[in-house]
Amino acid sequence: MNDSSVSVSAMQITIEARGPALRERLRDRLDRTGGLRCPEHGQGVIAVTIHDRENGWFDATWTTCCHLLEQQAAAVLKDRL
Numbered sequence: 001m002n003d004s005s006v007s008v009s010a011m012q013i014t015i016e017a018r019g020p021a022l023r024e025r026l027r028d029r030l031d032r033t034g035g036l037r038c039p040e041h042g043q044g045v046i047a048v049t050i051h052d053r054e055n056g057w058f059d060a061t062w063t064t065c066c067h068l069l070e071q072q073a074a075a076v077l078k079d080r081l
């Protein structure tokens with residue numbers, strides 16, 4: 001993690017997958033996730049790490065201000081293509 005970069009609006013996205021397909025297919029969902037704001041703190045998602053699994057499934061690990069925003073983001077991204 002690089003904490004020295006100051007990034008207010010851009011969500012940091014890390015995708016651990018064998019090829020670019022997962023990132024391309026999640027692009028729309030990730031765009032929407034990046035536009036979310038926490039109803040309590042007004043913050044956006046700070047970072048998400050996505051681990052490719054099998055048969056279109058994936059795991060997402062979120063860095064957010066609180067679980068409210070994380071739940072919203074997870075509902076948008078879901079856990080399967």
Ligand SMILES: [Zn+2]
Pocket residue numbers: 038039040041042043065066067068069
């Ligand atoms: Zn919050």
